[in-house]
Amino acid sequence: MNRLSDLDPIPPEERTWGGIDYWAYWCSDMLAPPLASTVSSVMALGFTARETIPIVFFGFAICSVAITLTGKMGATYNVSFPVIVRSVFGMYGSIPAICIRAFVAAMWAAILTVQASNYLQRCIEAIWPSFITFPNHLPESAGIDSAGLLCFFLYWFLQTGLAIMPISKLRVLFWVKAIIVPPTFLALFIWAVVVTKGGGPLIKGKVELTSTYMNTIYSALSGLNAVMGLFSSLAVNMPDFGRFSKDKMAGNQQFLALPIIGTLGALTPIFVTDAHSYLWGDFEWYMPSVIAKFDSRAAKFFVSASFLLATIANQIAADTYPFANDFSGMLPEYLNIFRANIIISIFCVISIPWQIIKNASGLLAFLSGYSCLMGPLAGTMICDYYLVKKSKLDVDQLYTDHGIYWYNRGWNWRAHVSFVVGFAPLLPGFAKSIKPTLDIGSAWKIYTFAWIFGFFLSLATHFVISTWISVPTDALIERAVYPPQKGEIDVPVLEGEDASTKESYMAREKDLAELA
Structure with a gap:
């Protein structure tokens, strides 16, 4: 198997992440606009804020278990997701799993580029109010105006410059965001509580169920699934970041960081939307639209700048960097992480993401529902590593053709069968999420808890196949082989x-x- 240095185990001197760095990372990744979108999708099912908060907490708590477990794989062997997944699916069989993650990361990176450019536009409007009336020379069919397009490319240059930096050096970015963004969230929360005198209709009232085929139980499960879906991709590719850990225990902090930061962070978009309804008469979850109505130019600038920082850190951590890892893992003889980052930056432009947001509701539904793919993938990975191989891998063999992870011509059929078994029952619900008019009978009930269902079904299937039906004896070793540690040859x-x-x-x- 051809290899480049970007896929090699991280050298000891670059393993710098401790427990506190993971708290900073989750402040960076969690306190961002996608959290507001997730909270809105839960409340749209008919829950008050008091009912939404427990759903958010338990959703993130469940997801944190999977993220901690997969992150520990990377922390133990200091390799990324595209490498570690070879031990599960095989040297060639890992490519479909990598493709799934890479495609979703690319699409979200493009969409977030548009959303982040809206925050940049608010910053410019706060400094130069005349920019609000910037002349538009584009037709309505373009899906974007001239000011928006200008801000899109300004942000694109900014995020491309940061994305091509080594991730080990971006720890500073995550720390800066961890220092700046939480106070902004807190200030917005206090403002919203004050202007609504303790809470408006969204806090104290009840929203009607928007889904006619769900009752309260399935609505709660659907909300739980939406919360877990927010970081379901990181439940798969957390080794990309875990490999930078000082030791294999550092990432255990995520088990607490994820639900605590996520639940506290969810309070702000709830109360801000409530304040918008109280002041202007309608619910608005899209923060750039809320910020545009601020009277204070200083408040408009600092809040927009803070959310701009939040979005760019989130985009790098959850999309551009994972894509670069995944893509270089598929084509290591041609690509490294730097080149893959250039590719995804170009894709963010040529995909015309503002048109995707405007027209492709089906694609957005797919991207929101892809957790039904991530659940079976995470379940298969965790079962194979912890239950089948007992956490014992040979790091050299992860780069060796026809080695112990070659299985059957580079494919581990056990893992692929387990993934399909976990995903297949979710396929009807997945189709309905893209085309709501599709009649699938009662099959939608399973889809309401797609991530949990797919995770445990794939995990159980892989355990049965790999321990009772067809044991992969060649891939089971008695003693693990680790990469060099600090001070070692x-x-x-x-x-x-x-x-x-x-x-x-x-x-x-x-x-x-x-x-x-």
């Missing part, structure tokens, strides 16, 4: 050995020769 390390001495190195070479 540059050779893989067998579990329980110290490679910093010549004696242990020679013993390891002898063991490997005997295995060969």
Whole structure:
């Protein structure tokens, strides 16, 4: 298997993330506009704020378990998702799994580029109010006006410059966001509480159910699924960030960080939307539209700048960087992370994302519902790593053709069958999410908790196949082989050995020769 340095295990000197860095990361990733969209989708099902908050908490709590488990894979072997997934699906069989994640990341990156440019536009309007009346030379069919297009390209240059930086150096960006954005969220929350005198209709009232085929139980499950879906992709590719951990325990902080930050962060969009209804008479979840109505130019600028920072950090962490990892993992002989970031930046323009937002409601429904793909994928990965292989991998073999992870011509059919079994029952509901008029009978009930259903069904299926029906004996090893640790010579390390001495190195070479 051809390899480039971007896919190699992270060297010890670059493993700099500690527990506190994960709290900063989740402040960066969580406190962003997609959280408001998720909360709105839950409340649109008919729940008050008091009913929504527990759903948000439990949704993030469940998701945090999967994220912590997959992140620990990367922290243990210091490799990214495209590499670790080879041990699950096979050297070639991993490509479809990588494609699923890469496609969704690319589409969301393009869409977030448009949304972030709207915050940049609000910043410019706050500094130069005349920009509000910037002349438009584009037809209505373009789906964007001249001012919006200008801001789109200004933001595009900004995010491209940051995206091509090494992720290990972007820790500073996540820390800056963790310092600036939470106070902004808190200030907006306090403002909303004050202007509504403790809460308006959204806080104290009841919203009618928008879905005619759901009762309260299935609405709650659907809301729970929407919350888990927000970071369902990270439940798969968290090794991309976990590999930078100082030790394999550092990422355990995510188990607490995710539900705590997410639940507290959800209060702000709820109360701000409530304040918008109280002041202007309608519910508005899209923050650029809310900010546009602020009278204070200073407030408009600082809030917009803060949300701009939140969006760009979220876009890099959840979309552009995972795409670059995934794409370079599929074509390592041609691409590295830098080149893949250039590709996704170009895609953000040529995909004409403002038209996607305007017209492609079906595609947006697909992107919102892709958690039904991520659930089975995460379940298969976690089962294979923890239950089948007992967390024991050979890091060298992850880069070796015809090695222990070759399975059957590069494909591990067990993992693919497990994924299909977990996804197939969700397919009717998935189709209905794209085409709401489709009649699927009662099959929609399963889709309301798609991520949980797919996760556990794939996990159980893979466990049964791989431990009882067809055990992948060649891929099961007694002693794990790790990448070099700090202060050790540059050779893989067998579990329980110290490679910093010549004696242990020679013993390891002898063991490997005997295995060969």
